[in-house]
Structure formats: C-alpha cells, structure tokens
Amino acid sequence: MKNITFFINTLSAAGGTQRVLTSLVNLLVEKYNVTILILDDKQSFFKIKPEVQVKKVVSTKSSIKLFSLIDFNKQVFNELKNSSCDYYISLDSNSVLMQSLFIPRKTKLIIWEHFSLSKNFNNIIFKMSRYYASKRAHKLVLLSQQEVVDWSKIYNIPTKNIALIYNPITIDEKLNFLDIDFYGNKKILAIGNNIHVKGFDYLVRAWGLLDRNDWKLEIVGLSDVEQVKLKDIINQLDIKNEIIVTGRISDIKNKYLEASIYCLCSRMEATPLVLIESQYIGLPAVVFDNCEGPLELLNNSGLIVEFNNINKYANSLSKLIKSRDLYIELSNNARTNSQRFNKDTFFNKWCAVLN
Template identity: 25%
Template sequence: MRIAIVSPGFGYGGSYIVASNVGKELQKNNEVFYLAYKYQANFSGVPDDRLHYFGRNIGPLRQNLNRVGKAFELLMHHEFTPVKYSQRDLQALLSEIDQNKIDVVILNTFLSVTLFAQQLKKLRPNVKVVGWLHEATSYSFGDLTKNYRQSFIGGLKALDRLVCLTEIDLKKMLTINPHSQVIYNPVVLTEHEVSSLSEPIVSFTTRLNIQIKGLDYLMEIANQIKEGWSIRVAGQGRPEQVDDFKRLLEANGDPDKINFVGELVGDDLANHYLNSSIFISTSRTEALPLVLIEAMSFGLPIISFDHNGAKEILANGKFGKLVPIGDVNEMATAINELISSPEEMKKLQQLSLQRYADFKMPVVIKKWQDLLDDLIN
C-alpha cells in the first residue's frame, strides 16, 4: 500500500512528531511518503528521500490580495473559504499523489482536512482520504476554525475515515461523519526505569503556549504547595514564547518554588521524570497530551485539570486525579494531599504504569493498519 501523510510539517509539535512516528512504523509493511506544506524542518527522523515539501511560496502582492479577499469574505459572509487561497498548494499535492501513485492520503491536523479533503475526493475520487484530528472538538469547533467553520465541516464530511483521539471527541464527530473512530496517539519510548517517588519535585513538561497550556496558573499553584517542594518545568517553544514565559516567571514566580529548565531531550528528559514524584497538567484544553502518557510510563502519579485529554487518559479519574479547569486552589490541595500520603502515591504509580500499556506503539499501529487494510479491501 502506498500512503501519503500530509501535514503542515514534521518538526516541532506533538501532532507532527506523532505523525512521523506512526509513519515510520507503517513503513515496515507499506510505502510511506511524508508531504509537508508549511514547515520544511525535519526533527523526527523521517527519511529524507521520502519527505517532500510541496508548499508554494507566494509574493507580497499575492499575500496582500489574499488578505483582502479573506477580509471581504468575512465581511460579507462571516467566514472565508481557505481552499480559494491555497490553489497552488492543492495542485502541487495532486502532482505528488499522481507521481507517487498514492492509494491512501492521511491528512494530519484540522488544517490539512480543511484545505484538502473536499478537493481530493472531488478530483481524485479513487484515492482514499483519512482525516487525523489531534485537537479537542471544543477547541477545533471554537477558536481554531471560527473564521472558516463550514469549510472545516465540509472537509470532515468528505473523509473516507476520520480518526480522533477521545471518546468525547468521537461522539461529536459521529454526528458529522459516521466513519469516525478513536485511535490513540502512541508514545515511543525505550525501556527505562521507574521513579522512586523520593524527590520533592512536581514535574511538568509542555509546549510554551501560556494560554493553552495554562502556564499562567503555575505560579499560584507553586506558591501553595508544601515547603520544601517545588515545580520544575521543562518546555520548548518559539523564541518569543520562551521569552514570554520567562517574563511571566520573573514577574510572578518564586525561584524557590518554580524552576524552568528549558527544553530537555533524551537522557535529560528521562531524568526530569525520574527525579520527580508527581506530574501535573494545567492545560485549558488538550486532545490527548503525550507528555502525560510519557510521565505515566515513568510511574509518576498524575494530577490534571479535567480537560478532555486528561479525562480520556485517566478514564475519568480511574488512573489519576482530576481537578476542575482553572481551580488553582484545588490543584494545590490535591498536590499537598498526595505529598502527605506515600501510600496513595504508590497506588497511583501502579495505576499509571497499568494505563501506559494502552498507548504503546504495537497496540496503536495494529489499529492503524487494520483501518488502512479495511479501506483498501
């Protein structure tokens, strides 16, 4: 089977890394091509000879015309139609599909679905098209697509299959496309040790988007946790995001209570988890946060705001503690209660390890291969 994974990029970002990892596993039994249209970077070990950038740069004049066109559409219809402004990318994608004799296109993220799904099914009806959404429905039908909602919904309806990440998302998606299903994003980790739960550290790993990841909550939470304990944040982001977070820490953070260690990878990231005793998530919205599953693989007890992703991973509180989104006092209370109960910490550690098994690559890749085989056969 010849598969094209179409994504804005294959660099930084959870959805890009996941698409790369799933693609590399599918390569073992299929021909897989990686097609990017916004970002050319390759940080995920995708084979260079299979990674093609098909985005077509446009000059300043065309950029300004596009802005005017979108503004006019918004004024007249309260929405614009993204595909009108991506015709060169669409033609380049069609050329890649034809040249590589693609059987199945996997459109990675809501943007790829919006831009390409309807036109692909219209212009290449024999090619099967799968949409892969990593965003919570509350977010994707909210701020993300508010200016082109009907184009997004049209893309969803056109798909031969729609993959989402949680049962909550599935309920919504089934009302739009009856060929929807849940496949978890896998976590790809080598075998490693489990935390001894002996360090007075609450860890947090994140992309440095202050609003989405709830980083503005961290200082108040840190100030309320027990003396001798602190929150350690590992995170990566664009330079301006790093600067924004550093300014937030300087203005509101107590260096004895909260410590930003920057981006960590490899052994440094493993030690970040191993040398902590609790993991928290303060996001306002998440679909299926891989860092939370990653932390569970190290046996860390989990406390999270009750966004959709945490509800799915923790099975509504079966495998960890859920706190109402934005309730910093309740989050601090939950952390302090766990600090005071080594027995409860050990219990949650075992539950974390139990749940982690559901997100291992062999379990996930079988579901993907079954979906693809079903489409073709």
C-alpha cells in the same frame, strides 16, 4: 505496496503531534511506501527512518489569497497523482480546505484529528473546513471516545467511518521502571510549547501557594520567546519556590525519569501524549477537569481538580507530595493503566484502517 502520504506544516517543531507522527511513519514504512508533505524544508526534530520520503510543497504566491489557496491545492493534487497515492492523511481538520480541496479519484482522504472538537477554534474558515472534512473523509481517526461521540453527534458521521486510536507510548517500552523511586526525585513536571494553551500561568500560580522548598517544578518545551514570557509571569508573582524553565528537547524520556509528578493544566487538549507517557513511567498526574480527553486517559491514576481553581490545584499537589502512600497507589495505577497505549496496538489499529 500501498502508497501513503501525510501532510503536516512542519516536522521541525518539538510538539507531541510531530513526535507521534514520526513514530507512526517509522512503523508503517515496513509495510507501505510512506511520504510526508511539508511546507518548509527544515530538518525533522525527531528521527525519521531514511525509507520515509519527505517532500516540500511549493506553490506560487499571489496577491489574491483565493488564487494562492487554489494553486497550493493543485500542487498537493499533483503530488498525490504522481505518486499514485492510495491514502492521503491530514493531521488537522481545520486545514483540510487549505491542502485537501482537490484529491485524485484513487486517493482516499483520512483525517487524523489532533484537536479537541469541543475546545476547537471558532474561526469561520476552520468551521467550514471541519464540515467539509466530515463529508469528504473516507475515515476519521480520533484520539478519544469523547471525540468519537462529539464528531458522530455534530456531523452525523456513521460509526464505520470513525476509528478510535489512542496516541501511543513513543519512548522505549522495553525499559523497566518498576524499581525506581520517583517520589524521591521531588520534582513536578509539565511539558508544552504554549503558555496559554497549556495553562502554565495557572500552574506557576498554584506552585506559588505551596510551601515545599525541597521540591522543584520544571516546565519543558517552550520556545525562547515563551520562556521569557513565563519568567516574567514568575517574577511578577514573586514566586519563591524554585521553577526551572527549559526549551524543547528530543529525548523527553530523561525528563520523565527525573520527575515525580506530572501536571496538566491545559485550557485546550485532545489526548495528550505527555500524559500517556508520564503514566507509563509511573508518574501520578494532577489534571484539570475541563478537557474530556485527558480524563479518559486516567483510571484512578491521578487527582482531578475543578478547572480554574488554583487553590484546589495547589491543595491537590500538596496532598500528593505529603502522602507517600497515596503517591505509591496512584503510581502503580498509572503504570498498569498505561498498558492500553502500547505501540503494537497503535500500529495494528492503523494497519486495520489502511487495509
């Protein structure tokens, strides 16, 4: 069996990256020896099969940052060498210099990129790291066709070195939601762990313009600190329509089943897992037009709004709320569209990369 090692800072977060990673390793462990290297020893937020090894990487701290960086890379190198690792998979090109600078000759580096290149950070270290990743990686696994175009163009990467693999549906695909009347739930849902990145400030402002007291908005996934910040924004805007703000949860499926419409207002986004899964349930989406990845996921299954136009976003929500016929049309389209993202396709494409 081939040995595969993943690197991620932590498994204890409740983000989409952690969720899709645990989904992948639980599939791969049937065919490969799988290890995950992490920076902390906190328990994984999502369930991981016991066959998957999880190891904390320990490095000696130095007052000189360069020495600490080199030492940490040596620690990763030793882990890869001792495990006779065939494939080392990093989930972030921004941090490749920090944890993939030294790699054994046998080991092939794969970058599984979870950031959008066009919306990425302009930090000079990150830019250097992305350039290094583009030259060093055996393969880049990207989440959308737009990312393939951007990476190929900017870094002149051959097509054979890039694989397009969409995020998969991680909730139970055997469930049948076709007979459920989600419109009757009268709830709008948004999921994320950062107010600014996910544009929740835009969303609550748009929500405040609606006169639909029988509908509710629920925002899920924020830390305690971020929840307080968002509630302060809501209070400052004196929004009367009900907004429910809740923390992170491991079983996101029930939140989809309680909702009617999914909202995506992100300032930065690659290919959001939450949009894929809400489509599978049959929730029409209202999405800003500034991020190419989410737009690529839609196929007449949502309403697209000019970025930063709060009035138009509110009007689109109102349109979807008031027109049951439009709602049903987009809901059916969402279910059909989501079949592109089934778990079997995801697994088979990864096996093709690793073989």
